[in-house]
Amino acid sequence: MILKKLAQCSKYLEFKNFQSWPEVLAVPCWQGHRLTHFKSDQAMAVDYETHEATLETLLFATYPHLSFAELAELYGAWSAQPEIHPHWESIFQFYGYRFSNQLCQTISHLYQAPETFIFWAHDKGLKARDLSILLSFDEVAPLNTVMEKISALQVSKSEGVKILEWAGELLLSGHSLKEVLPGEDKTDSWLRSLQSKRYPSSYQQDNSKQQTVKTFAWPKHTQAQWLRQGDRTGIELKLHVQSPEDFAKKLQALHRVQQDLHECSEKLWQF
Amino acid sequence: MAVLSLAPPEDLIAKLTKVYIHKDSWNSDLAQRILNIFPAQKIHKVETHPQKEHRGELSAQEFSTSKRLLYLEPFRGQFFKRCPGARPGLTCCNYFVLNWGQQCNLNCSYCYLQSFINSPVTTLYTNLDQALDELKKIGQDLKGQKLRIGTGELVDSLSLEPLTHYAARCVDFFKDYPQWNLELKSKAAYVDNLLNLQHGGNVTVSWSINPQAVIESEEWETASLSERLNAAKKCRQAGYQIGFHIDPMIWHPEWKENYAQLVDSVIQSFSPQDGPYLSVGGLRFQPEQRHIMRQRFGMKSWAVQAEMFPSSDGKLRYDQRLRSEMFKFVIERFKNHNSKWNIFLCMEAPETWLNAQKDLPQKMSGLKDIFDHRLIKKVNERIL
Numbered sequence: 001m002i003l004k005k006l007a008q009c010s011k012y013l014e015f016k017n018f019q020s021w022p023e024v025l026a027v028p029c030w031q032g033h034r035l036t037h038f039k040s041d042q043a044m045a046v047d048y049e050t051h052e053a054t055l056e057t058l059l060f061a062t063y064p065h066l067s068f069a070e071l072a073e074l075y076g077a078w079s080a081q082p083e084i085h086p087h088w089e090s091i092f093q094f095y096g097y098r099f100s101n102q103l104c105q106t107i108s109h110l111y112q113a114p115e116t117f118i119f120w121a122h123d124k125g126l127k128a129r130d131l132s133i134l135l136s137f138d139e140v141a142p143l144n145t146v147m148e149k150i151s152a153l154q155v156s157k158s159e160g161v162k163i164l165e166w167a168g169e170l171l172l173s174g175h176s177l178k179e180v181l182p183g184e185d186k187t188d189s190w191l192r193s194l195q196s197k198r199y200p201s202s203y204q205q206d207n208s209k210q211q212t213v214k215t216f217a218w219p220k221h222t223q224a225q226w227l228r229q230g231d232r233t234g235i236e237l238k239l240h241v242q243s244p245e246d247f248a249k250k251l252q253a254l255h256r257v258q259q260d261l262h263e264c265s266e267k268l269w270q271f
Numbered sequence: 272m273a274v275l276s277l278a279p280p281e282d283l284i285a286k287l288t289k290v291y292i293h294k295d296s297w298n299s300d301l302a303q304r305i306l307n308i309f310p311a312q313k314i315h316k317v318e319t320h321p322q323k324e325h326r327g328e329l330s331a332q333e334f335s336t337s338k339r340l341l342y343l344e345p346f347r348g349q350f351f352k353r354c355p356g357a358r359p360g361l362t363c364c365n366y367f368v369l370n371w372g373q374q375c376n377l378n379c380s381y382c383y384l385q386s387f388i389n390s391p392v393t394t395l396y397t398n399l400d401q402a403l404d405e406l407k408k409i410g411q412d413l414k415g416q417k418l419r420i421g422t423g424e425l426v427d428s429l430s431l432e433p434l435t436h437y438a439a440r441c442v443d444f445f446k447d448y449p450q451w452n453l454e455l456k457s458k459a460a461y462v463d464n465l466l467n468l469q470h471g472g473n474v475t476v477s478w479s480i481n482p483q484a485v486i487e488s489e490e491w492e493t494a495s496l497s498e499r500l501n502a503a504k505k506c507r508q509a510g511y512q513i514g515f516h517i518d519p520m521i522w523h524p525e526w527k528e529n530y531a532q533l534v535d536s537v538i539q540s541f542s543p544q545d546g547p548y549l550s551v552g553g554l555r556f557q558p559e560q561r562h563i564m565r566q567r568f569g570m571k572s573w574a575v576q577a578e579m580f581p582s583s584d585g586k587l588r589y590d591q592r593l594r595s596e597m598f599k600f601v602i603e604r605f606k607n608h609n610s611k612w613n614i615f616l617c618m619e620a621p622e623t624w625l626n627a628q629k630d631l632p633q634k635m636s637g638l639k640d641i642f643d644h645r646l647i648k649k650v651n652e653r654i655l
Contacts, residue, residue, distance in 0.1 A: 089326070098326060098327040098328070099326055099327060100326055100327030100328050100329075100330070101330045101332075101333060102327065102328045102329065102330040102331075102333075103327065103328075105330060129559065132559075132562035133562070133565075135330075135331070135562065135566055136562075136565050136566050136569075169565070169570060169576075172565070172569065172570040173570040173576065198578075199578045200578075201578055202578050202580075202590055205590075228580070230580045230581040230582055230583070231579075231580040231581065231582040231588045231589065231590055231591045231594075232590075232591050233590065233591075233592070269592070270592060270596065271590055271592035271593040271595075271596050
C-alpha cells in the first residue's frame, strides 16, 4: 500500500456510477488503476500495488452498494479492459445476484441503453427481472426512443416496467414506433394506449361493459364501475348510507338495477 | 416381460447431439442400450455432472440446448411425489407422479418446464428399479386402494420410450397392482413397445391433444394429431384404457372451428367406454415464464401473444369468462354426442368448474372417486 499523488495513477477502471467518494479520503487505486475520481487529479491516492488486496475486495470496500444499473455499467466498462480479469461470479454475488449467462445478457443489453434510461433504472432500483423484455431484442436500439421517453416522463418503476414490456412486445409484433410512443406526454394515456393494443379484446370488452354499467339507474350517492381484478371482472359497487331508512331506500333502488342486470345479461356476463 | 427391441427412430437419435453417462450408471440397462444405439463419438463417460459449472437460471438458448444433451445418472432422492395441482385453491384430481427423468425432448411454447428447470441437460435416471421398489413399499399397505400414478410431469411418458423402455417396465410392474392405475401421458406416438405386452388392464395411455393448427403453432417436435390418435387406436386395440387431455386449450381466431373439429375427431373414433375420463384445461403459466417463451418462440406464438391475467393462484390465465366459455364449448360438444363422457377441468378454480360444468367434481358421477381427498391424505401420510 503506497500513498501517491493521484496524478501518478494514470490508468482508469472507470465506470459510470452515481456515487461520490468522500473528499477527505485518499482515492483507492489498484496496481496503478483508479477506482474512483476519474475526472480529477486533485487528491492523494492509496495504491494497493502488491497482492495485499484483490481488485474485488477493493471494489467492494469502495462501493459497498451498487444498483443493478451501476453493475451494468461496471460490467460493460471492465469487460472491455484487457489488463484486468475480474472474478465476475464473486462480484455479482457480493451485490446480490447469482451469476448466469441470462444475467450477463441482461446487463449487456442495459449497458447499451440510453444514458438517461440507465439513470432512471438506477434511480428507480430496477432489477434484472424488470428488464427481461430487452432479451427479446438482439440489440436494444429499436427501444431507445421508448426508453428515453420513459426517463423523460419520470414515470414510476411499475409503470415504466409495464410500458417497456408492452411497447417492446408491440414492436416485436410488427407495430411501428409511432404506434407505441405516447400521443401526448402523459403516462396514464400512454399506458392506456399500449394496453388497448397489447390486450385488444379484453380492453374493448372491459370498456364496453363499463359503458353498459354506467347506463343503469343506480341510486344516488352510489358509485358503480366495471372492474377487472386479474383474470376476473365484475361490478364494484360503493354505497354511502346515512341511516337505516336511507339503506332501505337504496336497497329498493338497487332492486330496479337487478332488472337492468338481467336485461343486459349477455352483454355483461359473457366474454 | 416381452418388450420388442425395435430400433429407435433415426430422427430421435439425430436430435440428441451428446449423451453423457455418469460412471455410476455405466453398467445400467439403460446405459448399455444407449451404448448400442448411439455412435461412439456422441457418448461421454463422466464422473461428475457434465455441466457442473453451470450456475443460476438458464438462458433461452441454454434451455433449448438442454433438450439436445442427454445425461444418464442414478436418482438419489424420492421418486414418488404428489402432483403440483394439489394446492389450496385448486380443485385437484388426486394424481401422483413418478419422475424417471427431468426435461422433455419435445418443444412446446407454453411448457411449464421453462420456468421450472435449471439443469442444462435432459436427465434420465438409470435406477428405475428403485422407483418401483418405492412403489412396492407403498403397495404393502395400499395395494387394495384406488391410486392414480402418472409419469408425465417432468418428462413425456413416451417421447423417449424407444430408448428407455421405461413405460413398458412400469406397465409390467402394474400387473401386480390391479387396483392401481398407471397413466402414461404423452404428445408422442411411440407405442410399439407397449402393444405386445401383457398388462393388468389398469394402464391408461393418454395423450395431450390439440387441434392440428395449435400443434403446428405451439407444439414443436411433437407427433401430429392424427399420429397421436392413431397411436391411441393401437393402444385401445391392445387393451389399454385411453385418456385424452385437451390441455392447454389455446385461444386463436378460429378456436371454435378448430376445437369443434378436434372433438369430432375424438368422438368419431373413441367412446366413453374406451377410457375413464377426459380432462380439459386452459393455457396457464407462471408470470416470469412469459419472458423465456417470448425469447424462444417470438410474438407469433399464440401462447406468447395471449391476453393473460394473474389468477388467484398466481399463474397467468385467460380471462375467467373466456376460459369458461372455451371449456363449456368443448364439454357440451362431447356431452351432446354422449352424456357418458367423464370430463374434468385440470388445475381450475371451483368457480370455473361451476361455470363450465354446473357442479363440482366431487359430486359428479364418474369423477367422485378420483377426487376423493380422504384417500390422498392416507397416501400422503405414507410418503411424506
